[in-house]
Amino acid sequence: MNNQSNSGNSTHTIVERNGKSPLVLDYATRPHVSQSEEDWQSPQVLDIARRRGLLIAGTAMTVTLLTGVITLRQTDSYEGAFQILVEPVTAESEQGLDPLSSEPKPSSNTGLDYATQIQVLGSPKTMKPIVEQIQKRYPEIGYGSLMDQLSISRPEDTKLIAVKYKDEDPDRVKFVLDQLAAGYLTYSQQERQSNLRQGITFVDDQIESTRKRVDTLQRQIQTFRQRNNLIGxxxxxxxxxxxxxxxxxxxxxxxxxxxxxxxxxxxxxxxxxxxxxxxxxxxxxxxxxxxxxxxxxxxxxxxxxxxxxxxxxxxxxxxxxxxxxxxxxxxxxxxxxxxxxxxxxxxxxxxxxxxxxxxxxxxxxxxxxxxxxxxxxxxxxxxxxxxxxxxxxxxxxxxxxxxxxQKEVPWQLIAPPATPQMPEDTKQRNLVLGAIAGLLLGVGAATIAERVDDTIRTNDELRKHVRLPILGSIPLYEALQRPHFLQRGIPQRADLRSDTFRYSGFSESFGSLYSTLRMLKADQPIRSVVISSPSAGDGKSTVATYLAQAAAAMGHRVLLVDADLRHPQISSLLDLANDRGLVDVLTSNLNPQQAIQRVFNLTAARVTNDPTAIVADDENLYVLTSGQVPPNPARLLSSQKMKRLSEYFHAMFDLVIYDAPPLLNLADSKLLASHTDGMILVTGLGKTSRFELTQVLDRLQTARTPVLGMVANRDPSSFADMTY
Structure with missing residues (x-):
């Protein structure tokens, strides 16, 4: 086969055996876009929740449990509060002059930076005299312990500052709040007088420097106009x-x-x-x-x-x-x-x-x-x-x-402190907040796990990552994941022959895959393909087996060749004898017809030496197992005898399917693909990583290996049990 590649646009040209109808495919990977750059829509969030449900639930339960334990160990606490009016509320007082403007300021603009004022009230400098008064009665209370239980805030859209303090002793709460209220009122009187004096001094300094600046600029303009004879x-x-x-x-x-x-x-x-x-x-x-x-x-x-x-x-x-x-x-x-x-x-x-x-x-x-x-x-x-x-x-x-x-208007204590009578009930609130925090942390952990995980999990992710066509999507068939199928790989004979399985979504997906494969090149149908995958465990052998069955069911004579000479699977999947196979044909003078086996109703039966016997039977599925594992599989697959054998298979059968080894770090599949019409790459969703797939496609492109397309295996979004 002749291959042509263009590194400039990352395309690969497949020329058929007879030189007709070149098929141009671009199978370079697209630049990976992280999930943080994609639109996180509700289906994606639901998929993450489904895949990472255990992580979310575990995190939420752990955080909730820890919150409950901490809450139950807490003792009852009492909370008291007082409120201070820090600005006048009358319209006459509000309608003042902005210090930086000669225009009256609007009544809604108080001019006080409440956020900064609250920080100042809680600063060590402001709190130092207050703490000294408190320590005269309660020496154990320091600045740090006081601030841990103290809350200073501004009720929304008010000119008030609210101060709250919590403690196990209600009398201590009352005493601390009294000292805080007295200290803040004293601070307000001193601060306002100090602010006015500092403001006038600052403005005087600015006036002097600005006046000098004006004089300097006027002299510069005069000199400049005289030097340049400039009137205007x-x-x-x-x-x-x-x-x-x-x-x-x-x-x-x-x-x-x-x-x-x-x-x-x-x-x-x-x-x-x-x-x-x-x-x-x-x-x-x-x-x-x-x-x-x-x-x-x-x-x-x-x-x-x-x-x-x-x-x-x-x-x-x-x-x-x-x-x-x-x-x-x-x-x-x-x-x-x-x-x-x-x-x-x-x-x-x-x-x-x-x-x-x-x-x-x-x-x-x-x-x-x-x-x-x-x-x-x-x-x-x-x-x-x-x-x-x-x-x-x-x-x-x-x-x-x-x-x-003008007369100074000091802060006013409008809600004086009182001794709290009932302890604060925070246990239920803490449990609810702990559950919410646990859920949020669980979702965050799941999101981080998704972003760190490099695995391709959905058909859409695969389609976005590669430029190759997705020839088919094989649904996740739960029966194949059961213990007795992990050895066999395919359902038992009764399952395969049942109408429920025959017309299920899993079975029909292979018929759709074969139809798509035939329509790739209508003028010259594809006669031989290599089925491979980036790494082991992607399901390539299963896909090759069911694709061969689907093609045979449509009346085509199909030969399934187990070319995975390192870890052959076809003989065990179909329960066939593996005493003679591809290795024996390549290393001896064994007639291929003596090694090919016909599958009758999905049970193994030897094919007679008469080639007409293959045509005479109603069953169209033929299998050539691997035989004994050779010491150097790559050498056998790249031999001239393998090339002649492929041409012989191509002439004898309507479709030849080669189950080849994984591509990562192995050259067997690429060597075998040079004798066929192209390669189909099986990707196991939820297993294959973007890094592995990119590495494999880069090597295929470097080797100029023809790739017909991708098959997404174990697609969780498809329905394997759907019947019609």
């Missing part, structure tokens, strides 16, 4: 933008003038341009007019005189004398014109350079502007914050001074 960041931004826009317009105008001047300069160097420049010069035109006048006069006189006559010679001489003058005038005019244009061009280029430098300067100012603005904004913000803080501190000082001038 918005004005500076507008000025920079205006300058850049104006310079851009001037540079455009300068470029236009340079282009025109350059064009004029180039025209002066061209004959046509030179003629135009000379035509515009009056001096040159005056000389030219004289020459034209002489030419006109010579033309007139030429009608009367010959060219050699003196009159014509005089005119020619006059004309010749004007030519140098005309040329000199032309050079003067063109030279002056070009010098003037060149000077203009140089001036314009200098202007363009100056404008460019100016524009670059203002562009640098644009780059600097955000930094300047940010620094200025930060300084202004700090100044605003400091100014606001200074204002609040000034207002707070005024409020504290007003409060200090």
């Amino acid at each position: 960041t918005e004005a500076l931004a507008s000025q920079v933008a205006s300058q850049i826009q104006g310079l851009e317009q001037q540079r455009l105008e300068a470029r236009r003038e340079i282009a025109e001047t350059q064009k004029q300069y180039n025209n002066l160097q061209d004959p046509s341009g030179a003629i135009a420049a000379l035509a515009a010069d009056p001096a040159y035109q005056k000389v030219l007019d004289k020459m034209r006048e002489i030419d006109s006069k010579a033309a007139t006189e030429s009608t009367r005189f010959q060219a050699s006559e003196p009159e014509m010679a005089v005119l020619q001489e006059q004309r010749n004398s004007l030519i140098p003058v005309l040329r000199q005038e032309a050079r003067r005019v063109l030279g002056d014109k070009m010098a003037s244009v060149g000077t203009d061009l140089s001036v314009l280029e200098t202007r363009q350079q100056v404008l460019g430098n100016a524009q670059r300067y203002w562009e640098q100012e644009v780059q600097r502007l955000p930094v300047v603005s940010r620094i200025y904004s930060d300084l202004e913000r700090e100044l605003n914050v400091a100014t606001d803080s200074l204002g609040r501190f000034l207002a707070t000082r005024e409020n504290l001074q007003v409060q200090a001038a």
Whole structure:
């Protein structure tokens, strides 16, 4: 068989013997998601309770029993209490000023941190003078023993503090509460006066430091504005933008003038341009007019005189004398014109350079502007914050001074201590709380056990852990777990032939498994499979046996081969003789037909040497046991003779099922799978761990072993006894 794998996507390709219909399966494990990351729904909680019921019940009973023993050993105790009003309740008193705000505070906000106040009341510093007064009468009471029996709390939505104390002696309860009440009232008077004085001192210190901070920030802003010529960041931004826009317009105008001047300069160097420049010069035109006048006069006189006559010679001489003058005038005019244009061009280029430098300067100012603005904004913000803080501190000082001038309202004892008359009945409550705590601890212990346990317990957990298809789910059949079936592994003949078993959920699950196996590749049905498992005890031999029976019951000729040459099980499961088997066929010249046994009504019967006898009988299940255990099973299964024998079985039977050894730390199954259409991996729910399964699948992928799918064995969610 040809195998193809792609490590990039963790897929495995199975190519059939005839090269048709490649089946691509991805059997890499999915990343394990712990149960703490999953949604704990009610079905999962019920499953945990069912699996860990003994742990939950044991923990709950143990905790409840311990609670009961401790409660019964406790002596009766008396509890007394008193209540102190720590804040005024009148609307006038409630509507005060918040020390940090000039606005009236709402009546619902008392401003007292009750949680902190309760901690202070129970602190060693506050309790020290009270304990000293108590020890004058009861020296055995110390701070630790007092706090163990003392409870300080705030009744919900009140301005009260409730103090409770428990002891075996009711008179001692009354005395301790009296001392606590007196001590707390004294503390309230001292604390309020001390708080006001400390508050005013603190606010004065803050005002001084904040005022210095305001002065420092004002000086920094003044220096920064002077150094950067800054009136305001918005004005500076507008000025920079205006300058850049104006310079851009001037540079455009300068470029236009340079282009025109350059064009004029180039025209002066061209004959046509030179003629135009000379035509515009009056001096040159005056000389030219004289020459034209002489030419006109010579033309007139030429009608009367010959060219050699003196009159014509005089005119020619006059004309010749004007030519140098005309040329000199032309050079003067063109030279002056070009010098003037060149000077203009140089001036314009200098202007363009100056404008460019100016524009670059203002562009640098644009780059600097955000930094300047940010620094200025930060300084202004700090100044605003400091100014606001200074204002609040000034207002707070005024409020504290007003409060200090007002009449102090001390704490009031509204429910004085009394001597308790009846002991506190806590036994029933303690027992109920102990039972609840035990149940919660039991559930917690079960949850921890579930999270620590790496075992795959349900079909859903298996489906989430692997990417292979789940070909079938075999329900947990309680009969197989009974002592006499732990040896045989399958029900007795009467059980198997009964209608109740034949149409039970357990039996039908194998029919469904075989149907699924046939539909994996419809164009070329699977003819040979290896049944293996990650480790021993997953039920692979049982699955192989019942799968063979289900296929035979559908009219197919099925050969079940016990290829587990290390710990063979098929012969004992089917009660067959194992004196000759696969090992004998591979190690000797024994004809396979002499070792194959036909199962008649699930009882062993030898097959005759005539192959037609297999076809003639109504029973279609044939078994090749393992034979004697060889010293080197892997060598036999990887031999060429095993390959030829597999091809022979493939040709003789509709389906060949090999019961192979477990995969963990053994290579037998992988060697055998190379001679078949693929492997079916049986996973025992409640036994196989995620680590074992991941390790096995990784090794199968490395060996490029074709795996058709998984079978979930002993599924507790299926119903083995269900009939239809």
